[in-house]
Amino acid sequence: MAAAVQLRIQDDQVVLTNGILQLTLTNPGGNLIEIQYCGIDNLLELSNPNLRGGFWDLNWSEAGSAGTRGKFDTIEGTTFRVVVETDEQVELSFTRMWDPSLQGDHAPLSIDKRFILFRGCSGFYSYAIYERNEDMPAFNLNETRIAFMLNIQKFRYMAISDDRQRYMPLPDDRLPPRGEELAFPEAVRLVDPIEPEFKGEVDDKYEYSCENKDNQVHGFICLEPPVGFWQITPSNEFRTGGPTKQDLTSHVNPTTLAMFVSTHYGGTDLVVKFGEGEPWKKVFGPVFIYLNSASDENEAFKLWDDAKRQMNQEVESWPYGFPASEDFPKADQRGTVSGNLLVRDRYTSEELIVADGAYVGLAPPGEIGSFQKECKGYQFWTRADSQGYFSINNVSPATYNLYAWVPGFIGDYRSESTITITAGCEVELGDLVFEPPRDGPTLWEIGIPDRSAAEFYFPDPNPLYINKLYLNLPADRFRQYGLWERYADLYPDGDLVYTVGTSDYRKDWFYAHVNRKIGENIFQSTTWQVNFEVDNVVQTGTYKLRIALCSATYSELQVRVNDPDANPPHFTSGLIGSDNAIARHGVHGLYWLFNIDIPESQLRQGYNVIYLTQAKNDTALHGIMYDYIRMECPEPDTIPMK
Structure with missing residues (x-):
């Protein structure tokens, strides 16, 4: 039988272990400073003074600020508590409550970071609850994420998809004189890399971006010993911008990310702007950090296939039943919306056209097409089948508009009335007809x-x-x-x-x-x-x-x-x-x-x-x-x- 989950609380550290891996977090900050697994003392890199280990952070600016960049906030917890502690599961909370004395130094949010480890599990989960109340000042949220800086010497092979995989250069290759900055800081030409095979290449983290709908698993492989570190995101409901919004994945350093809010590929339209005293609460995650290994170095690259298998298992398990926070709706608290989308374009066909492959989603009420700039609520998307039928499952309780667009036709569909989801509801919308803009042949x-x-x-x-x-x-x-x-x-x-x-x-x-x-x-x-x-x-x-x-x-x-x-x-x-x-x-x-x-x-x-x-x-x-x-x-x- 697998070993029980054990928790050790020290003055400045918290240690979690289940016999497969061991996590060490700062107390009460809640930053990961060590992951032990498969004989490797630490899968994380701590040499960088600013971006080190595993951490949640955000970028924010004062209300009225222009642009998409402000101050980075590393979200150091000030209070630690144990939420769940059994032989089977431990859930930890690292909280920083907003205090007016923090104004100007930290984003006006109360943030509760959670970490979960199970018996027999080769990985761990993390999620966070962000909350605002009526006493908080206005501000702009530009970005938030969970990031992991991996051991530089160990993790050199990156995998994002079946065909987007490669050995990566070293972070020192990006620095002068080995690297030459191009039109913007992210793009660097490797003029004298440590390993000659990379000479002449351009390294840019945006070359490894991915659309939200495809951004479910990515990470790195260590070859000696053969170990994989994988970021798995089983749902897009807490990401912003809709299913085709693009964002970062893994890149040089080595870095692997779960992006929740960002202005990437959207710019200022995706800055989340909060007014004075505007209340808000949102749960980001849980996401799963999966670790796997192979007994033979020749099997190292098969770790990607195993990571995809695990990703599918996590997707099938969504929504998770184990998060202790009541702010994360469980399966029996959610609802389903289904229907059939058709297209009326009389200059293409006299008959109604099935919306084959249409993108159909629920997002907070707004104008036609507003979902792509909506950043405060949750969104739930699916693709219609070849007959235009769709079913959107596991929708959190709230009020939404139904949005859609159909490849092959211009414009956007939005339902005329809002849709309210309650626990266990099954909303059948029947036939919906989208009339794309058209005045003549x-x-x-x-x-x-x-x-x-x-x-x-x-x-x-x-x-x-x-x-x-x-x-x-x-x-x-x-x-x-x-x-x-x-x-x-x-x-x-x-x-x-x-x-x-x-x-x-x-x-x-x-x-x-x-x-x-x-x-x-x-x-x-x-x-x-x-x-x-x-x-x-x-x-x-x-x-x-x-x-x-x-x-x-x-x-x-x-x-x-x-x-x-x-x-x-x-x-x-x-x-x-x-x-x-x-x-x-x-x-x-x-x-x-x-x-x-x-x-x-x-x-x-x-x-x-x-x-x-x-x-x-x-x-x-x-x-x-x-x-x-x-x-x-x-x-x-x-x-x-x-």
């Missing part, structure tokens, strides 16, 4: 409406700036540094020209609309041109140009019709976005949809041109990514040209 279109720029042209990386992992992964070729610079190589003198009917967006539409560098720190706005023909201009209606963006970073999209010098332009988005998806090697950030009326008087029979200008040119990284563009005719009998 398609005259022409560019791209695929899937909230991603992945279908467009991605150039080969500059040989000076490569990550070898992605050279043979076509689906991830966008995860290379500096691809935005290749635009000027491909279009040194003039800008992109796309001709409807002859051009192919997979080859002729650059993945990002960026500026052109024309001198040292001098950049020029670029104007793309869409050429198309109209055989017969309808004289009795308005054409509609729909432009869906999947990313924007301090940008302004201007649209002109048949007059490149029109001032003012026929349409401007104004200054939008700060998601930095271009710089962070993504194919999407936040979704934007603009519906632009084009009077028939602006078009002419025969040859026409739409001019698209990204007008902000302060840096190389100000730009947008298009998801999809469509021109609609005003009359049903217009002959469409696709």
